[in-house]
Structure formats: C-alpha cells, structure tokens
Amino acid sequence: MHMSKVRIAVAGASGYAGGEVLRLLLGRDDVEIGALTGGSNAGEKLGVLQPHLVPLADRVLEPTNAETLAGHDVVFLGLPHGQSAAIAEQLGDDVVVIDCGADFRLTDSAEWEKFYGGTHAGSWPYGLPELPGQRAQLAGAKRIAVPGCYPTVSTLTLAPAVQAGLITPDVVVVAASGTSGAGKSLKANLLGSEVMGNVSAYGVGGVHRHTPEITQNLALLTDDDVTVSFTPLLVPMPRGILATCSAPITPGTTAEQAYEAYKGFYADEPFVTVLPQGVWPQTKSVLGSNSVHLQVTVDETAGRLVAVGAVDNLAKGTAGAAVQCMNLALGLPEGTGLTTIGLAP
Amino acid sequence: MHMSKVRIAVAGASGYAGGEVLRLLLGRDDVEIGALTGGSNAGEKLGVLQPHLVPLADRVLEPTNAETLAGHDVVFLGLPHGQSAAIAEQLGDDVVVIDCGADFRLTDSAEWEKFYGGTHAGSWPYGLPELPGQRAQLAGAKRIAVPGCYPTVSTLTLAPAVQAGLITPDVVVVAASGTSGAGKSLKANLLGSEVMGNVSAYGVGGVHRHTPEITQNLALLTDDDVTVSFTPLLVPMPRGILATCSAPITPGTTAEQAYEAYKGFYADEPFVTVLPQGVWPQTKSVLGSNSVHLQVTVDETAGRLVAVGAVDNLAKGTAGAAVQCMNLALGLPEGTGLTTIGLAP
C-alpha cells in the first residue's frame, strides 16, 4: 500500500528556521515540498539564498499569502512576530499549521503584551512533547506553537528538578547561544567580524522575550511560585545553546538523587539524553540533531542544584521540534526524518 | 525477505575518521556495529572519547589486532600510516577491508617511499568512484584504499578540465582545510587557542604527502605530463576543505565551454554538483554530507582556468567515501546512509 505524500509549504523559506525545516524534510520520501515563500526575498532563487539546499536551487520564492500557501497538508510558518495569526486564519481548519514564531506560545495575554507589545493572538498547543501531558495534545493537532529555542533547553534542563521538588523554583538560567538564534537579520552586531572572537550578553535583567515562556513552562510542574532570572549570551558559533541552570536545593537532596530523578523523568524520551555521570553536555554533540543532552549535580557548599543542557537551537530548538510536531500531528512515528546523533567534531 | 545485517568493525574508533564512519552507520538498520578498537585508548569508554555517539557510550575500546577484528563482514581501518598492511593480511580474503589511511593509495613505490618512507605495501582499488572507470573496480572489491581528503577535492575539481584538454596540466592547488584533517593528534599547533583567529600554511613547496596522489589521479586523465604545485592551509574551522585550482588555459577556451565541460563530466554523479553559474562553493554547504560542490571560470587576462571545489574532509573526504565504497563493494545502492545536503548555517 502506498500512502500519498504529505504536501508541505514553508512560509519564510529564506530564513534560518525555514531553511532548517527544508534540510530536514529533503531527505524524506514521504514528503513533497510545495510552496516556498518569502517576504522581501520573494522572486529570488533559493539557490542564492540557501545554497546548501541544492535540490531546491531553482525554486523561486513566492510572496507569503493565503493564496500561495493554500492547498498543502502542512504549512510551516517562519515569519516575523505578529504575522502568523492573519495567515493562519485563512488556511482552513483541516490544514496543519506549525508556527515557528512566538505569536501563540504564551497563554497569559498580559505577559504577551508586556514582552511583545500589541494584541495577543491567543495560544496554540505547545510543541514540547517532552513536557508531561503535552504529547497527547499534539497528536492530531491542527495548530501548533513551536517553543522558543531558549525555553526548550531551559525547560527540559530544569523540569525534573522542579517537578520532583528538588529545588525552590527560584531559578537562574545563563544560556550561551550561537548566532543563528538571532535569525538572518542584517544587524551590525551580528556580522562575522563582530561575533568571532567575542562573547557578549544581551537582553539582561529579565527583559528577554523568552523569560515568561520559561516561567510558564516550569509553573506547570509545581504549585510553588516560579521566578526565572534569565541571561542570554551570544557566543562565536553558528548553532547551539548551552544552558546553565541553578536553583536553591531542597535540604537533604544529594547529587545521586538528582541524577536518578533526571534519569527517571526522561527514561522514555527518545530525544532527551541524561549523559553518563561525569560527562557534561557540549553543544557540538547535538549539532544538527533533535537531541537534548543533560547533566545535573549538587553544589553543597553553595546550596544549589546545577543542571546543564545542550540543544541545537535550529534543530530541536526550532525546526526539528517543528518536524517532530508534524509527525505527531499526522500520526507518523515521532522520530521520522530526525537524527539523534550530532555532527561532531 | 530479510537480509541479515552487515556486521562491521572499526579499527581506530576513537579518531575522527573512525568516529565519522560510526556517525554515518549509526542511523542504518541494515548495519550492525561490532568491534571498536583503539591503540593507546584501548580499555576506555567511547562515551568519553566520542561523546556525540550516544548509543555507543558504554562501548569499551578493544585493542587493535586480528583477533578483535575477526568475524566481521566489513572492517574499516582508521590507523596511523604503516599499520594497515599487517592487519589486513590477517583478516581473510572474504572480508571487505576499507583503509582510510594512506598505505595503499599510491601505485608508484618510488613515490610512496619518497613521501612516506619505509617499504611500500602495494596498492588497492582506489575509492574514488567519480573517476572514469573507477566505479567498476569497486563493485565487489574486497580491499579498498580510501583517497586522501585533499586529493579527493583537488582531483574532482580539476578532472573535467584535464580530461577535456582545456588546460595544460601544470596545476596550482591551494587548499584551505579545517583542523580535523590533521586528526586528533595532541600537537600544540592544533590547540584551539592556536588555530582560532588564525590561518597558516604548512607542507609548502611540494612536500605534503597528498601531492603525488593528486598527480597520480590527474595523470590517469591525460597523456601530457602532469605537475602539481600543492599548498595546504590550516583555517579556523573543524571541518571542510576549499580547494582553489588553476592552470594555463588552452587558447580559445571560454568560461562557457569550461562550465559545460564540468556539467557534462558530472551529469550522472549523485555526489558531485556543479553549482549554478555565478554561485561559488563554500564548505558549509557540504558539511556532514557526501557532496562535492564545484564551480569553474576562465581568467582571460591571466590566461588561466580557475576552478574551486568544496568538500567535508571527514565525510566525502574520508568516512563518507568509505561508506560509499562499502555500499559499492557489497552491491548496495551507492548512496545508502549518505546525505547530499550539508548542515548550514
């Protein structure tokens, strides 16, 4: 028996999220790549904009609108914030729409407006299947909000400790990210000459937009008040996030207990690996893969649990999660087209 | 009907070539990973030596010898120069032995001894299927010498011009390589602190060991004398080679003719792409893939044809070619387990 192919479209195909969705889907014979759209790049060839996607080199970007995106089974949106709602409304309820942007991630309108401004468009099922109870909401879903890259790794790095009550959920997250997390924006501080040989902090003091998303996720796992101090760093590499997370330890908790809690929490998760004890995560091990690598310990002198997580911001951090969610939405095996082995060295 | 799995072993599994063979094979369900051996690392766990190969984390490296490597269908050798012959002799003629080292690449013993010293072990079928006539020699072969990384890209970048007589084969190759080409050797000049923010030349003046291999390959394509001026550069990235190749143009040859010759030469090759005119190769587009990207033009003022090729030194430049050759040797589809899309950005 032959299934017909899943016909997909990508809005924002010239960006990093869109390009990574295409990289992941190009290897699949159950998917047919339909419309590819762009904003200011409409009319240009993908061979120039995404030279690594050789089989699509002659494809010309169409404008992003309901007409060009109609007639597909799945539409991936990699659009600037605020543009997804208008497109999604026109796409029909039977189409699976997977938004790589932020518009539908937050459930609290006040938080959304505080951090993003404008009117909150609402919330969609949140595409982090590894959160307890979340996978069921994604099976068969027609609208999915892909998590932010920082929230994905921060949430997964802290979730077992929060749920098991190993910590007071007053957490500090310092996350070092490669530059593709900032997108393909033409800003002087993202030029290679500026970022190579350089580490900088930005969005310091609780103002980064991913802060309320991390808080929202962790609050699902505890009845205690959650506070998150989040500082992102820009580091000289194209991809990858390493999140260093800590919080006051619940008295009496040992490193061994923490490790076992993490192992147990993720025992059945194909894309989360708690590394052997003593091995700490590095971003290179998850490069291009859909994996998250974790490790945890307890600093008894400082009285804190310290956990570290690594993710590829474009893969499991965005486009890999989007494909994982598509698989769940369509009832396909969850890992179809996704690898767990990073490209190292 | 179910085929039994191909049982493979890797000698030198802690190195970069061995690790990349394993990365490529881990995703396959038609392969069973058997013995993994090391030299000074024997007894250590792969989880520490190759942390990205998570499913093999608990594997302990065995010593490299005929006993540990016996009983496999295919044995990959990623050993220091001079060690392959002794192992291969003991492995039996029915085993497919694929040598990622240099021992069996050169056919001319005098050249081998001039560049490598010691006694020449002989030559095996040369694992570059894209060279005219070469694919047939690899089908069903039991011994295969994987080409050097620089010769792979240099040969493929120049072959169409040499064969078509577009140039006098007095070529100049300057090839910029990522650091993994030097292997995992603990040398001060390979430390991150030394290579980051730095470009250096080495092996200058015709002394690099890959020089006679490039000459040998090009000489197969012409009756003219071939000379090769080869200079390798070390550049600050982990993977990838970009080879800039030029030679005196045969009078009257135009850029258009050169481009068409390249397109024609590789028309049926799945792993060589002549890019759209005007798009020049970059290493990032082939990262982790088995592809070679090429472009060519003519500099009429200088009277030279200039061609540029990009390859991932560890993938198509070593381990990808090894897997491609395994597929040919076993009669499997040539591209099994290999991607053509690089990991960008």
Add this chain to the structure above:
Amino acid sequence: MHMSKVRIAVAGASGYAGGEVLRLLLGRDDVEIGALTGGSNAGEKLGVLQPHLVPLADRVLEPTNAETLAGHDVVFLGLPHGQSAAIAEQLGDDVVVIDCGADFRLTDSAEWEKFYGGTHAGSWPYGLPELPGQRAQLAGAKRIAVPGCYPTVSTLTLAPAVQAGLITPDVVVVAASGTSGAGKSLKANLLGSEVMGNVSAYGVGGVHRHTPEITQNLALLTDDDVTVSFTPLLVPMPRGILATCSAPITPGTTAEQAYEAYKGFYADEPFVTVLPQGVWPQTKSVLGSNSVHLQVTVDETAGRLVAVGAVDNLAKGTAGAAVQCMNLALGLPEGTGLTTIGLAP
C-alpha cells in the same frame, strides 16, 4: 638622568602567561629581558614556541631553576601549580617575584588543600589593586600572587554590590572563557577541532579551583556570609572571559542606584570601566588590553541584581595584572606598558 633598565626573567616562557608577559614587555625601553626558562621545552628556540615574539626568535629556553633565574630585578613565574614556592625561596628577598600561578593566592590553608591538594605554601600580597586597600600592599612588595583570571573578573563585577550591601552575597557566577585560560596543555578536549563550534561546561558544582578565591575576595567586602555558585564555560575563542553574576537584590534597590554605586566604586580606577548605561560588555572590546568592562542592572521580577564583566584572561586576567603589579612594586606609573583599548574587531 637615565635609570638603569629593569632586568626581568620569565620562568615558563613557552606558556601562554609567560608569552603574554613578554609581549607586554617587549615594547618597553625601560625593561631588559633576561633569562627565559622552560620545563620540557628547555633547549628549544622561542621562535618556534612563540612565533609572534619575533625579536626573541633566537632565544633558547634555559631550564627553570634558581641558577638561571638569579641576577634579575623581577622574576615572573608561569609554572604548574606547586612549583613556585621552591623557586621563590632561592631567589633572595630583594628580588621581586610575581607568581602567575595559584600557589600563594589563598589565605586559608584548609581551602587550599581541599581544592589543590598537598601542603599550602602560604599567601603573598594579592595582585588586585582595584580591591579596596590592596594597592597599598603592592607598592614596594617583593612577593606578589597574581589573581586567577575568573576571580579577577568575578570579583570586580560583584565588589561594588557586595560592599554597598545592594545584594545578599549568595552569588551565582557563570563565566564563559576562551580556551587560552586552560593553558597550552596537550589535551584532546582543547584541540581546535573540538572547541570550534562548541560550548561546554566544566568544573560544575562548586569544584573549580577558582571558587574559593572568589569567595575569599568578596568576603573582604562584607560581614555577611558569602556563598558562590561558580560555573565556567569553555567557548570557541582564544581569549577573553565574560562573567554573568547575579544575587538576590536588597529590597528597594533600583537599577539606577546600582549603576551609580558601580560608577562611584571605580571612579578613580584606570583599568575598570563601567560602560554607558544600556551598553553591555563584550570580550572583544578588552582584547589584549588591561581593561575590565562592567555593566549592571536590576531584574525586579526575579528579585536579582545582574552584573556582567569582561576581561582578557591573558592580559588583565593574568599577564597584564602581573605587569601592573610589577609597576606598583617598583614604584613606576601603574599603567606603564599597558593599554586600555582592546583590539576590535
């Protein structure tokens, strides 16, 4: 009137700390570079070991011992931990000995033995002139312990907040460092192929040796108990540390108050710059310089003060501080031979 030149020696001249001391002193006409010594490198030429130090290319490294180091006004020690005491004892009380290693930094023998093992050699004046009261102890000193690179930036980033009581001194420090902080050790995880495109955490959970040094420094500034949760990250650049530091804010403290406290604390310090508000530190701005760049804010939602500091680990973080201390010890203008402007881009 002509002063005679200061005659200096460097023990460990093939390492990164020793090389940077020499880079900084080569431009000075009041300094004469005497003996250069090495351990396993003794007998080799500096032209091979430190190719950038061209004027010293023909200098041959002597063995490190009291004989070769005798007869100098100032001796810089860039030796492995545990070797400084024996050398220093033999050098005479009139020689200025400046130790770039850890042997004499900690005052608490129990802490020293817990983190370094073996017997504590004692403590010397601590070479961080920017700590209140410290400059006076360095004027005319004959023995000086140069601070660790992480403690330098972490201490200076937190000192104003601790002294002014703006925070509860229960601090979290996550510091991203370039690879030269690990020295020129031949370890596989420091190879360029491993560190490029990669961020990793190490020494997690309070076990890094710089932890008690940070605690010791901050404890000088407050009567409260100080606890330090310190996590170092290895990032893909040769030089530089960015330290992200936070702690629970004292209720009622505003970002403006914090900023003013920082400006006031460092008003007279030539090598510490509190950046204009809104500009956050980046390591590139201090590359090769003796400057520390700082910024601070308050995250009211999380209830934490967040401060970020940048330093060049080899310059102000080690060798620049050593030269600054030499200047103080000899009564020279403190900034002689030191720049405040980093090499950007």
Add this chain to the structure above:
Amino acid sequence: MHMSKVRIAVAGASGYAGGEVLRLLLGRDDVEIGALTGGSNAGEKLGVLQPHLVPLADRVLEPTNAETLAGHDVVFLGLPHGQSAAIAEQLGDDVVVIDCGADFRLTDSAEWEKFYGGTHAGSWPYGLPELPGQRAQLAGAKRIAVPGCYPTVSTLTLAPAVQAGLITPDVVVVAASGTSGAGKSLKANLLGSEVMGNVSAYGVGGVHRHTPEITQNLALLTDDDVTVSFTPLLVPMPRGILATCSAPITPGTTAEQAYEAYKGFYADEPFVTVLPQGVWPQTKSVLGSNSVHLQVTVDETAGRLVAVGAVDNLAKGTAGAAVQCMNLALGLPEGTGLTTIGLAP
C-alpha cells in the same frame, strides 16, 4: 621643547578602517583627535558604534563634509569608493590627506575604469614605503593613497623574487582573508552565522578590484610582462590575510638563494620580517601589529617558487599603513605608535 600636537580628523569613523586608525592613535600623546564623521551614522555616539574605543564613547559623529573636516593637520578618509576626491579637493593643499580607499591607487585610468567604473580621479603617492624608492615619495607628502590590503601582502610577498628575476612574473596568488576586509557592510553573506565554520571563494577569475593594483606594483620591479591570477578566500576570523603566492622558477634557482634574496631585500625594513627558515607565516602572529611575515621556498618538482605572507588587513593592511604614512609625511619616526608584535594566541 614641546611640539604642538598633531590634530587629526577621521572621515568614516564608524567603519573598520576608521576605527583602527583611532585605536592606533588613541595611545599617542603627540596626537589630538579632532572631528569624527560618518555617513548614515552621523548623529550617533561612538560608544555604541565602536564600543572598544572607550575614551571616545561620548563623541557624536558629525556629517562628512569639508566644513567638519576643516582645521586639522591630517585627515584620514575611510569612505566608500568614489567619495574621496570631492572631499580632498576642498581640504587645502597644506592638509595631509590620507585616503584608505581605492580612488587614488591606480595610475592607469583604463584599468581604474575597467575595475571600478566611473571616472578615474587620478593617482596619489602610493603608501607602501617598503617598495623600492617609495619611501622618499612619502616624506613630506600631502596626499597619500593607502594600498589595498591584498595588494600590500601580495606585493611584499612577491617583490624580492620579481626584482631579482628569480621567477617568470606570471604569478598565482590565493589569499585567505578575515571578514573585516569586507568592511562593516550589512550583507547576509557576512553574518556570523554564515562565515563561521565556512570558507568560500569570491571574486574568482581575475575580477577582484585588487588585481590590477598587484599587477601595477610588481610591474615596477621588472621589465617583463606581469600577469596575476588572484583569488580571494573568505575565512572564519575577523582579521588577517595569508597570501600564498607562486610563479615559475627561473631555472637553477635554489631555495637557499631565494631565502637569501628575501632576507637581503628586507634587511632594513622594520615592518617586514622574513621568518627563520622552516617557520611559515601565520596571521595570528601579526594581529594588531604593523608587521608582515614572510617565508619562501622552491618546489623543484613543480618548478615553482612558493612564497607566503601574512598581514593584519586592518593594521599594516590599512590603518597601520595609514599611520606609518602619516609619520613619514610629517617627518616623525616612521614607527611611532605602531607595534611589531602581534596579539597571540
């Protein structure tokens, strides 16, 4: 006796060339920094645009015109091509005008128009004092054209061989450059995400604008026809160029003879170092310095002389040369404010 300070202005102070001029001059007490001008950045603070130039953080960029630039002893121009002539005409013949752009480098109008388009503005004394006879033309000059970065290193790497007739001047240059050579232009291919982990070729086939400048320089040293095949590569580092240059050797020339010719040619040049034999140049050794490092050998099999040169494109390749030329123009010691020691590692 006290000299009054030299009052300088920089047009294009937000760019990389302008920023580097300022970095080099900030350390001097014989220079007073006057007007700083910008194009689209006029009105912005330098503290945001050039955060490493801390002492100038509060300076506001003025618009670039004759009024803002009037009243200075020396005006540095770091402007887009084609804008220098109009400014220079209005500045008065007594002002030293040093153009870091290309407008006045070429003497042949046809070549200028072929490569740059538009009308040729003329030619000024060429700021490469190391070319025979050139230093005398720069002493006291009021108009100086700073060489291009590629021509500086390519010319100096080949000059001794061309002048001594060691080669047929039919040269091949492949030069790997850091990204700052492309300026601070907001182009997608210069984003950090694109250039890190990547090497690419551009301007292939004799079309790069620096090609005729290299030819012009070498033609001064020989009566033979000069042809130059020039290929630039973009490599993942902020600064530095490594040029690999080769040409057919004159029969009978040995490596030893070539080395001695190079040593002799540059015997009196403070900023050109022919490295000890066997040590090949690396860009890191000249980072931030005004030095060029060279090495040369002969490949007897290929019949070519191969020479390699390293330069910091922003320092000796642009702004360092500009300052060196200012010193010559004003009769100051040529090396004032310039270092010969690079920032390594």
